[in-house]
Amino acid sequence: MGQRVNLALVRGGGYRLYYHHWCAETLTRDLFWGEEYALRFIEAQRGVEPEEWMNEDWAEGGAVVDLDRKTLLLYGGGDILLDIPLRQMYMRLLGASWPGWEVKWAGEGIVGLADYVGYAGHRLLGSFLHDPDIPLLTPAEKKEWILTVASVRFPDGELLLYPQSTFYEYTLEYGERSAAYFDRSLGVKELYTQDWPEPVPSGGLHLDIAERLLYFWHADCVSGMAAKLAPYWPGWTIVDLGEEYGLHAGLAEGRLTFGEPDPEKKLARLREMLLYEWNSPVEGVLRFAESQAEAGKSVAVNAAALSDDRTEPDRETKKEILERAIRGAGLG
Known part of the structure; x- marks a missing residue:
């Protein structure tokens, strides 16, 4: 751990x-x-x-x-x-x-x-974790479960959109065969995300089956994903858009519109995140090791797991720095 x-x-x-x-x-x-x-x-x-x-x-x-x-x-x-x-x-x-x-x-x-x-x-x-036997193209039953938005242009030109409850990479890792698993009856012609709990999901992809084009964007940090995918999408042009989710709306010809997150809610969440008091896991590791030893099990704990050195300002100083940053960034 x-x-x-x-x-x-x-x-x-x-x-x-x-x-x-x-x-x-x-x-x-x-x-x-x-x-x-x-x-x-x-x-x-x-x-x-x-x-x-x-x-x-x-x-x-x-x-x-x-x-x-x-x-x-x-x-x-x-x-x-x-x-x-x-x-x-x-x-x-x-x-x-x-x-x-x-x-x-x-x-x-x-x-x-x-x-x-x-x-x-x-x-x-x-x-690269590639499982060719498990296509995970799961429609999202609730808006709060949406993790990925896919847009698919079929060979006859029809463009449909699919909000999914699986991460974008599960579709990509399955390779070009995943295109066959997008059921037209489950797709929609337009999507507007403003009323979603999170108007911008964590990833998205656009497939143009006839032109063999694959674009994808993502919030997570990955390197060389397009090159890793190439063997599973032979003959396809693969473009990694990074975190530029707005480009997906253009690829979907305006049928996909991302809503604007509430800035006040985002700022409140950042305040909470930045001022949260961290509880070191080291004590929990020691308690677990002790309980295992008492149960007669042999336990070896990585020395690195027993070190959690923190040097940070006190809470009042943090508040001052944060408020100054909020003003400096023009957010308050």
Whole structure:
């Protein structure tokens, strides 16, 4: 178990790499408070060798703080990882709390972070989970279950839309045969998402079967997805749109309209996220290990799981920094 991250600190043309076992979920809070607190947090973690990057299968978050170029790249945080509008608002706030810095979302995850500091990111590409026997094209029975929006142009020119309760990658991983599983009787001619609990789902895709075109967008951080998919979509042109979900509306010729999330609700959610008091999981790990030992079982705990060093401002300072960022970002 863990929420593993790599943290790279660039200084004087080189970088120092660090590891933290528990902060992928909280990284967007840990690094929010500005350069001073971020440096303190990173340098409190366990230093590792420059080549000891985790690969995509293990890394759940990460960051580069480049002191030479005044650039911050990061990804992680359970609250914003699959919510693009929330993340976009967060990045506005982050930029305001790091004045004079360029802040960027690392959309290619750990691979992109490694590439940035000059390590060969392709070495970190993870395994590709492809199950050719299970097409998971599940219609969403309730609006709150919608995770993906698909648009399909059939060979006769008809265009239909499909809100689905499965993640976008389940369709992509099944390959070109997935096109045959879109039942016309389940498709709709138009979709407007304003009344959905989340007007922007976590991913989407557009198929043009006759032209053999596949476009997809996604909230999560992946690298080289189009290349990974190519063997399963032979002869298709595959385009990764990143998080640019608005381009999907154009591909669907205006029949798909994404609603606007409520900015006040998003800001309230970010306030709650950023001021949340973290409870370290280390004590729970120790209690579990103790209970297993008492039951007569042999237990070995990874030493990394017993370290959760945090260096952060007190709650009142956090509130001051956050309110200043909200004003600086023009959100309040």
